[in-house]
Structure formats: C-alpha cells, structure tokens
Amino acid sequence: MSMTTRRTFLTSTLAAGLFAPAFIRPASAKTTSITVASLLGEDKPETRIWRHIAEQVESRMPGRFRFNIVANGALGGEKEVAEATRLGAVQASLSTASSLSGWVPELQILDLPFLYRDAAHVARVVDGAIGADLQDRLEAQNFIATGFIDYGARHLLAKEAILRPEEMVGRKIRVIQSPLHTKLWSGFGAVPVGIPITETYNALATGVADAMDLTKSAYAGFKLYEVVPVMMLTGHIRASGVVYFAGSFWNGLSPEEQQVLRDASTQGAAYFNGLIVADEETSVATALSHGGQVLEVPDIAAWRQGARGVWEAFAPVVGGQARIDAVAAV
DSSP: OOHHHHHHHHHHHHHHHHHOOTTTTTTTOOEEEEEOOOSSSSTTTHHHHEEEEHHHHHSSSTEEEEEEEEEETTTTTTHHHHHHHHHOOOOOOEHHHHHTTTTGGGGGGGGOTTTTOHHHHHHHHHHHHHHHHHHHHHTTEEEEEEEEEEEEEEEEEEEOOOOGGGGGGEEEEEEOOOOOHHHHHHTEEEEEEEGGGGGGGHHHHHSSSEEEEEEEEHHHHHTTGGGGOEEEEEEEEEEEEEEEEEHHHTTTHHHHHHHHHHHHHHHHHHHHHHHHHHHHHHHHHHHHHHHHHEEOSOOOHHHHHHHHHHHHHHHHHOOOOOHHHHHHOO
C-alpha cells in the first residue's frame, strides 16, 4: 500500500470513528443471554411477542442481549416455568394470572368468572391501581411483571355438547392448577383434575379428563380439537396474563437496561393483544376445518348464576366484595 493510499485509509477510518453513532458498544461490553420459555410454536402470539420484544431491545441496545426463545413447551408448563424462573434457570416468560396465583393469590381478582365484560374492561383495571398493586405483589415473589396481556375469553371444551350447567355433573374436567378454577367447576358438580397444559392432550385422549376450558387461540395451538372437538361459547373467564422476568436476573441489570426491557414489554403486550384478536379467528377456522364444532349456549344466565359462588368464596382473598364491585363498575 502506497503512503498516499495508507494516509487516505487512515484518515477515512479515523473520520468514521469520530462520527460513528453513539450506540456502538465498547469492546468490553458483554452480551447477556435471556432464556425465554414459550408454550406454543413460532406462529403463535405466545412466541411472536418475544421475537417482537427482542427486536425492540436490539434497536435500543444493539448486541447487549441475546434472546434464546425456547418454544413448544419444551421447558414445561406454566407452573414448571414459573418455578424455574424463581430459581434463575429461565429468565423470562408469559403466564396466565391463574398459574401465578399460587404465589400471589390476589391475582385471582383477574380470574373471577363473568366479572369482565371485554378486553377493554380488563385493560382499564390492570392499567390502574389494582394492576400496580398486583405488580408489587408479584415482585415480592421474584416475578417482575413488565406488562399485562389478554389471552381472550375461556370457553368450555368437551367431547360432546354440554349446553346447560347441570350437564357438567360428574364429568372429569381438566383445570388450571388453581383453587379458583377448582371451585368454579366443582360448583357445577364436575370433578376437577389439575393437569399442566403440556400434558392435557394425552389426558383427554386417554380419558383422564372429559372436558376442559381454554381460549380459542390456545385451543388450536395445542390441536385440542382432535380430542375435545366441541367448543361451547361460555366466555366465563377473561384469561389475563403477564409478561415477566426473573427477579434474580432483573436485579442484576442497570436502571437503563431495565427501562429498555420494560418499554419493549409494554410495546410487546400491545402487539400480543392485537395478534390474539386475529389469531382467534384463524384458530376457530382451523378447528372447524378439522371437524370441530362451535356452539352458542342457550342460557348464559344460568352459567353466570352458577358461578356467583366463586365471587363469595374468593372475596376475602382478592380484597373484599367492595373491591370486586369496584372492578365491575370500571
């Protein structure tokens, strides 16, 4: 290389360094891996939200974090993942409020049957004082909830049509491992069986359970239309959830890093909620194309009346009847 060429090269390199964008990381900066557990596949909102969050974080802090997203329930069901998070083996995931209620019983305010009218009603509640209180309680149990999400309404699923509450008597129903869900279905005379979602398909196929309840999106995501082909549109519980990080991981981050992850989670939650709306339509179409049925229930008031006992039983747990009434009025 001639002296002139070398001088030109060094001058241009120095200039590039002087005017490089401020977000270029110093050579000493390390990349931190975040192991994320997702219950469903790459095409479902439960995984797509984390791809979205990862993109948002990368745009703000290039190379600072590497998201290792483990899909298809490979790291276990919600309870197993939550326990792994508390131990630090998993750094982030999503969870229904139901599955975290074993650590934070007050979360069951979000699970009370027939309390929430629609997604907007839930959003108003979690964006207010109740949502802030629940985040504080989760943090005390080493779950850093950075956003609330809406999985959609839960509906009854079975091998045959069950249109009236009295038809539940004696049926074995798979439930989330939650006292509230157990109380709800035992109140209808069913026999609740607590089974992780990742084991539910086999339990239904082998007769361990005859029915279950789930959102439309997850119904198709787990191909449950193959074993419980009939969906009754009860819409009895609005399935709320959280985006969360492990407290042990979170506490090792700088305030700036925490804020970037929190902002990305907020954007991710809004993205997820939009995906769910679209995915529900696709999921119902998928179920119908595989021989599933979707049925309206003729007397939803009877189902509501049968569920009122849950409100009374759980009022002391979730903050009293006055708090329930306040939520209903939001």
